[in-house]
Amino acid sequence: MALSDPLPLACGRVLPNRIMKSALSEGLATRGHGPDARLERLYTQWGAGGYGLVVTGNVMVDRRHLGEPGNVVLEDERDLDALTRWSKATRDGGAPIWMQLNHPGRQANPLATRSRPVAPSAIGLNVPGMPTPRELTGTEIEEIVDRFAAAACVAETSGFDGVQIHGAHGYLVSQFLSPLSNKRTDAWGGDIDGRMRFLLEIVRKIRGAVSPGFALGVKLNSADFQRGGFDEEESRLTVERLAQEQIDLIEVSGGSYESPAMMGRGNRSLSESTRIREAYFLDYARTVRLAAGTVPLAVTGGFRTRVGMAAALESGDCDVVGLGRPAAVSTSAANTLLSGQVDRLSAPAISLNLPSTLRSVPALKSLDGALDLQWHTDQLHLIGDGNDPDPHRSVWRTAVTTVQRNGIDAFRSTRGGNSSADIKAKKKFRLERAVGRYLANPMVRGLTAVGVRVSLVSDIETTGRRSGLRRCVPVSAVFDENGAWIISQHGTRSGWGANITADPRVRLRHGKQWRAGTAVLVRSDDVTARARTFATHPLLSRVVAATFRSLQTTPISVRVTFDESLG
Secondary structure, eight states: OEEEOOOOTTOOOOESSSSOOOOOOOOOOOOSBOOOOHHHHHHHHTTTTTOOOEEEEEEEOOTTTTTTTTTOOSSSTTHHHHHHHHHHHTTTTOOEEEEEEEGGGGOOOOOOSSSOOEEESOOOOSSTTTTOOOOOOOOHHHHHHHHHHHHHHHHHHHTOOEEEEEEEEEEEHHHHTTTOOOOOOOOTTTHHHTTTTTHHHHHHHHHHHSSSTTTTEEEEOOOOOOOTTTOOOHHHHHHHHHSSSSSSEEEEEOOBSSSOOOTOOOOOOOOHHHHHHOOOHHHHHHHHHHHHHSEEEEEEESSBBBBHHHHHHHHOOSEEEEEEEEEHHOHHHHHHHHHSSSSSSOOOOOOOOOOHHHOOOOHHHHHHHHHHHHHHHHHHHHHHOOOOOOOOHHHHHHHHHHHHHHOOOOOOOOOOOOOOHHHHHHHHHHHHHHHHHIIIIHHHHHHHHTTHHHHHEEEEEEEEEOOEEEEEEEEEEOOOOSSEEEEEGGGGHHHHHHHHHHHOOEEEEEEEEEEEEEEEEEETTTTHHHHHTBBHHHHHHHHHHHHHOSSOOOOOOEEEEGGGGGG
């Protein structure tokens, strides 16, 4: 086999060559989670980039649970026209396009998801910022299976050539497969046969809902790269079962957010043979070749040279070479490889370059991996905006844009928790109040001292609705001639927010002076726009607004009107 050879699939379709643009999460949806025009610009380039197959970034099947801010969501035909333009932009360049379907499960992004995450079992991630999920019921599991099938039907209607089920990288399908995250004792858990049932049901449901000529693929972990997790032996058994279903391609990857082996950052060091052969999971692919039977295998992760890719195909260890991050900095990577213009693809090393003593700290390792993903997402945003990629972009600049895009919560530590939502909400309130008192307020004072002027640091005194006692808490406030604007970040769930509903008389600290007035919750006010007014510096105002926008509770603007007669 050669890179330029076509690949016939069981469904009857033929891939024009053996280079696949693997899924990269773009984050380029509209505010309503439909495909944005920026996706069309990006995929126009990938469609003409010479790839034998283009796989989209993960499209979510439930808008209540998102993997990242800006995910496209496919639940029905409401965005059919935009979906059709998206597929056409790719196919017009000569490349077939498959939509990757996904549900994040416990990896739901807390900045983009208002609902509590769900998972096979109520087991949290060891990743900063991820709350503990609740366990899915049997009925909910079946409903999610139906969502995958419904999304596949809409994808076919809108002109996509196939779909790929994301069963890797620690998302929901992968969570069901792993004994670390699936502790169920019903038919959806237990041994590997029970744990793979969720994936097999999705495969069967999709195949029964789409036409025979519509392609169906699966992305599967070779292993979780965590002690006691989904391992290579269980992965081989899963491949063996998948090969008995009507699927067209299995893409091999590995790792999760906790152990990002898919980016060469797993818990185990790369072997010498892997370094020589480039691909992180090629050794594993060789061991499952027999289990896969006639189903073609794609391997993604680590390929950089034309010689390495050709050797992988010639050895028969895989049938398709997947390119992910290199395609973010060179949208025409396949063309340049097939034509012989380049022998090696660019692979920037994205890291904070922390001292070696800190690199082994799990939270910092996850941060490095997250910034790597965000750096490549920045490249996709540049292309979507009509610009060229910037391979020299600073990782620190990416850190800033990550905060702008997601708010301060992007780097907040884990909110562990009890299964009780009320207890978690109280813990969250105490944490954020402590952050405001001991971190945010001193930081703002320091920024003010160097000329970045903000009006954030204050205190409000209310009357306890139950105790009748005066209660003083720190708040952020913007003052004017007649009063001030405050934001109750927890709405009426905040203690002082509930207090002013019962008794609107308050005192607000204005500098060194306490001023009396009345406070009113203004539910119609745009909280995000209001938050921007809290900082005159453009960068800080965007960060402040993004932070309020990312809160998991519902913030409400509060107007305080001064009335000295109340003092």
